[in-house]
Amino acid sequence: MKMNNAKKTTLEDVAAALGVSKTTVSRAISGKGRIGEATRTRILEYIDQNNFRPNVVAKSLAESRTFSIAVVWPGDYSLVDLSFFQKCLVGMSEVTSGHGYDIIVSVVSGDDMSSLKRIIENRKVDGVVLTRTLIYDKPAEYLLKSGVPFVAIGESPDERIITVDNDHFDACKELTSIMIGKGHTKLALLGGSRNLVITKKRYEGFAAAFAQTGKKLDESLVFLDQGNEQKMTEIVKRLAAEEVDGVICMDDMLAAYVIRICRTANIKIPEDLRLASFYNSTTLENSVVPVTSLNFDDRNLGAVATRMLLRLIDGEKVENQKLKTYEVIMKESTK
Numbered sequence: 001m002k003m004n005n006a007k008k009t010t011l012e013d014v015a016a017a018l019g020v021s022k023t024t025v026s027r028a029i030s031g032k033g034r035i036g037e038a039t040r041t042r043i044l045e046y047i048d049q050n051n052f053r054p055n056v057v058a059k060s061l062a063e064s065r066t067f068s069i070a071v072v073w074p075g076d077y078s079l080v081d082l083s084f085f086q087k088c089l090v091g092m093s094e095v096t097s098g099h100g101y102d103i104i105v106s107v108v109s110g111d112d113m114s115s116l117k118r119i120i121e122n123r124k125v126d127g128v129v130l131t132r133t134l135i136y137d138k139p140a141e142y143l144l145k146s147g148v149p150f151v152a153i154g155e156s157p158d159e160r161i162i163t164v165d166n167d168h169f170d171a172c173k174e175l176t177s178i179m180i181g182k183g184h185t186k187l188a189l190l191g192g193s194r195n196l197v198i199t200k201k202r203y204e205g206f207a208a209a210f211a212q213t214g215k216k217l218d219e220s221l222v223f224l225d226q227g228n229e230q231k232m233t234e235i236v237k238r239l240a241a242e243e244v245d246g247v248i249c250m251d252d253m254l255a256a257y258v259i260r261i262c263r264t265a266n267i268k269i270p271e272d273l274r275l276a277s278f279y280n281s282t283t284l285e286n287s288v289v290p291v292t293s294l295n296f297d298d299r300n301l302g303a304v305a306t307r308m309l310l311r312l313i314d315g316e317k318v319e320n321q322k323l324k325t326y327e328v329i330m331k332e333s334t335k
Contacts, residue, residue, distance in 0.1 A: 018046060068102045069309060070125040072116060072139060074132055075109025083281045084298050085131060088153065091302030092129065099310055101126075108139050120146050127309045129153065129302075133163065133197040149312035151305050154197050155322075162312065164305050164321040166296045168198060171326045172205030172278050173212070175294055176248065178328060180213050184245035184274060188221040190232070190258070191250040199224065202250045202278050229257055236261045239273065246274030246334060252281040255291055263288075275333040290331035297325045 011029075015022045020039065027035045028043035046052075071092060073085055089103070096103055104125060106115045116139060119125055128143055133154035140161055143150045152163045179187060189206050191199050203222070210217040221244065223235055236258055239247060249255040255277035262269055269275050269289045277284060280293035301323060308318050 014043065014047060014052060018043060065126050065313075066124055067100055068104055068125045069096065069306070070104045070106050070116065070119050070128045072106050072108055072128060072130045075107045075112070083283075087298035088131060088302030088305070091299040091304075092306040095303050095306040095310070101310070111138060113139060113142060116142070120148055127151075127313045129305050129309055133161075135195045135197060135200070137161075149309060151309045151312065151318075153301060153305050155201060156197060162308065162318050162320060164301065164308055165198075165323065166301060166326055167322045167324050168201045168278070169205040169208070170324070171294045171296070171328070172202045173209045175276060175278065175292070175328050176206050176209035177213060178330070179246060179248070179274075179276060179334065180209060180215055182334070184334075185215045186218065186221070186245040188235075188239050188244050188247045189223065189250070190226050190235070190247060190254045191222075191224040192227060192254065194224050199250060206248065226254060229261070232257050233261050233265070236267070236273070237265055240265070240267045244273070246270075246276065248276045248278065250277075251279045252277055252283050252293070255293070256283050256287075259287055259289065259291075270333050270335050274335075280329060289333050292331045292334040293329055295327045295329050297323075300325055 011022050011025050015025045018025075020043065024035055024039065025043055028040045029047070071089065089105075092103060104119060106119055106128075108116055116128075120128075120143075126149070128148055128150035130139055130143070130150060130152040133140065133152050133156045135157070137152075137156065137158070140150075140152060140156065140158065144158075144160055150162070152161050154163060154165050156163050176187070189203070191203060193199060203224070207217055221239070226232055226235075232254070236247070240262075247258060249258060255275060258273075258275055259269065261267075262273060262275075267273055275289075276292040278294050280291075280295045284291045284293055304321060304323065308321070311318050
């Protein structure tokens with residue numbers, strides 16, 4: 001007999017009609033939790049035959065969940081960083097939509113975590129994805145104390161934190177090794193904040209390439225905590241005057257700075273200065289001089305992080321992951 005759709009149907013109605021518990025109905029609908037296949041099929045067929053569609057509120061109450069996750073963006077991201085976060089978010093959305101989840105974006109600016117704290121303390125989400133890791137990681141420390149399941153994109157020195165990241169160490173080591181193999185052993189490295197774990201991993205990959213090939217790394221050519229264009233202008237002009245074999249930038253923003261500085265100072269790439277980047281983006285793809293770089297699948301990274309988080313929310317054991325989905329793209333800037 002068809003249920004009367006004029007009356008609001010609840011999970012309890014379905015459970016009573018089939019002689020099962022409300023939890024069993026909820027598990028059949030969500031596709032999560034232990035339930036016999038025959039029982040799941042019977043419940044789903046009954047729901048389909050009676051055109052029943054549980055609303056999100058009823059479903060979340062039945063499972064004590066919000067069916068939302070938070071994605072934390074750093075408030076100091078630059079325009080070129082936006083491409084990374086957008087691609088990650090697309091991958092995340094593809095996974096959450098298939099599991100009936102929504103995404104709430106929370107921006108954390110420096111030590112101001114008020115947005116994140118408000119979301120957690122008001123129990124608006126079931127879990128959190130951090131989009132970057134820090135050496136001194138206050139957002140991660142807060143989430144550990146809160147007990148909310150979370151996954152961080154990027155490696156972490158804290159073994160309590162579940163992480164997933166592209167294999168930046170191997171990728172940076174491979175690109176640097178290729179440059180050294182071409183005879184470019186006097187290489188300069190420009191990097192960002194030392195408080196970012198990714199800065200540390202990229203430097204380690206760069207240094208490992210020299211160690212593996214038996215070449216000496218000149219530490220005087222390593223410049224970290226860069227981002228000020230005036231200071232970088234002085235560095236680039238000095239490197240061109242010293243006729244270094246090449247400059248490797250840790251990210252696309254720094255590479256874009258170098259390209260702009262070289263154009264203003266009439267330094268030709270690659271004739272006067274070879275250039276490579278440890279991260280590719282649309283910024284570099286549209287550059288007048290095609291730049292040798294590392295290409296990562298950030299969309300997949302976001303999807304993997306979200307699947308890991310949903311498994312944590314379900315109470316499953318989740319291990320750290322390091323993704324090997326990268327490629328070295330050799331272009332005119334290092335010829």
